[in-house]
Amino acid sequence: MSGFKGIDNLIRENIRNLKPYSSARDEYKGTGGILLDANENPIGSTVDGAYNRYPDPRQRNLKQKFAKLNKVLPANIFIGNGSDEAIDLLFRAFCNPGKDKAVILPPTYGMYKVSASINDVETIEVQLTASFQPDVENILAKANTKTKLLFLCSPNNPTGNAFAEERMQTLLNNFPGIVVVDEAYIDFSEKPSMLRWLDHYPNLVVLQTMSKAWGLAGLRLGLAYANASIIEILNKIKPPYNINSITQKLGLEALGQIDLKKRMVTEILREKSKLEDQIRQFSFVQKVFPSDTNYLLVKLDDPLGLYEFLIKENIVVRDRSRVVLCEGCLRFTVGNPDENEQLITSMNRYPST
Ligand SMILES: *Cc1c(COP(=O)(O)O)cnc(C)c1O
Numbered sequence: 001m002s003g004f005k006g007i008d009n010l011i012r013e014n015i016r017n018l019k020p021y022s023s024a025r026d027e028y029k030g031t032g033g034i035l036l037d038a039n040e041n042p043i044g045s046t047v048d049g050a051y052n053r054y055p056d057p058r059q060r061n062l063k064q065k066f067a068k069l070n071k072v073l074p075a076n077i078f079i080g081n082g083s084d085e086a087i088d089l090l091f092r093a094f095c096n097p098g099k100d101k102a103v104i105l106p107p108t109y110g111m112y113k114v115s116a117s118i119n120d121v122e123t124i125e126v127q128l129t130a131s132f133q134p135d136v137e138n139i140l141a142k143a144n145t146k147t148k149l150l151f152l153c154s155p156n157n158p159t160g161n162a163f164a165e166e167r168m169q170t171l172l173n174n175f176p177g178i179v180v181v182d183e184a185y186i187d188f189s190e191k192p193s194m195l196r197w198l199d200h201y202p203n204l205v206v207l208q209t210m211s212k213a214w215g216l217a218g219l220r221l222g223l224a225y226a227n228a229s230i231i232e233i234l235n236k237i238k239p240p241y242n243i244n245s246i247t248q249k250l251g252l253e254a255l256g257q258i259d260l261k262k263r264m265v266t267e268i269l270r271e272k273s274k275l276e277d278q279i280r281q282f283s284f285v286q287k288v289f290p291s292d293t294n295y296l297l298v299k300l301d302d303p304l305g306l307y308e309f310l311i312k313e314n315i316v317v318r319d320r321s322r323v324v325l326c327e328g329c330l331r332f333t334v335g336n337p338d339e340n341e342q343l344i345t346s347m348n349r350y351p352s353t
Contacts (some may be wrong), residue, residue, distance in 0.1 A: 080221075
């Protein structure tokens with residue numbers, strides 16, 4: 001097993017040879033003028049607001065702003081209809097259906113495996129260690145010319161911990177395919193983003209999202225940062241107008257509210273630490289795992305008993321009790337102060353025997 005040998009060795013032949021769709025807005029990039037090239041409705045929209053024109057297929061304004069914010073170039077940024085779109089496109093770009101494979105590290109985010117299955121790509125599962133860290137030796141032992149993608153979710157969903165950077169670097173240095181680091185929860189973590197290694201590793205893809213800390217889950221705005229040659233491939237195969245006008249407009253607006261985002265993160269983290277202390281007090285709680293995220297993984301005597309009880313109380317948490325290494329666990333997203341108080345009040349009424 002040896003390390004990464006360039007994107008040209010990984011990209012699917014049909015994608016390399018693909019002549020991408022050229023949209024009206026690709027062929028004429030100017031602004032203004034009489035636009036009679038895209039078969040749009042020239043009169044207006046059937047709702048309030050002007051949505052009769054197609055959105056910018058390259059999302060130039062948004063990319064400018066993300067580039068500045070993260071000290072990368074627009075050419076290093078792909079914007080997707082949620083991170084889930086970027087995950088799917090990575091499979092389509094690099095994994096030949098029925099032939100190539102992806103390595104995932106359970107327990108982790110479920111979309112990697114679903115997306116792999118949709119694309120008829122086999123997943124090789126290398127369980128995290130008991131301390132929820134990547135088992136580097138085992139991962140590299142399973143790697144070969146067919147393992148095109150490796151998914152590292154850091155901080156990891158559902159365990160809540162960030163991976164040791166040294167382990168991720170060893171994987172970046174030795175894995176023959178692309179290493180995707182999913183940083184959906186990075187805003188809640190004290191650990192730095194892997195983005196600063198972008199120039200150093202041509203096989204690094206960093207996923208981020210506006211669905212969590214930025215509070216825009218409903219808008220669907222996910223990002224992939226990588227070497228320009230990887231981004232070029234994703235741009236080539238994405239649906240031309242994948243980010244709609246409202247999402248582009250409000251995404252841009254949100255990027256002007258970094259302070260508000262930071263204040264919300266601070267409040268969520270304060271609530272998390274309060275919640276952690278309170279949950280730990282219950283006799284039926286065995287363990288609250290350390291968390292670099294906006295949720296807590298909690299090990300319980302009778303997880304399903306508490307889950308059903310909370311449902312009756314109108315409180316919904318995530319049952320992870322049947323997930324490998326998470327046996328006995330529920331996942332609690334940190335709510336607002338009111339919601340957290342109601343959760344604790346309810347748990348106080350839960351019979352401990
Ligand atoms: C929530 C989450 C995402 C976000 O996905 P979007 O499609 O951007 O909403 C990505 N990765 C992980 C691990 C998540 O938990």
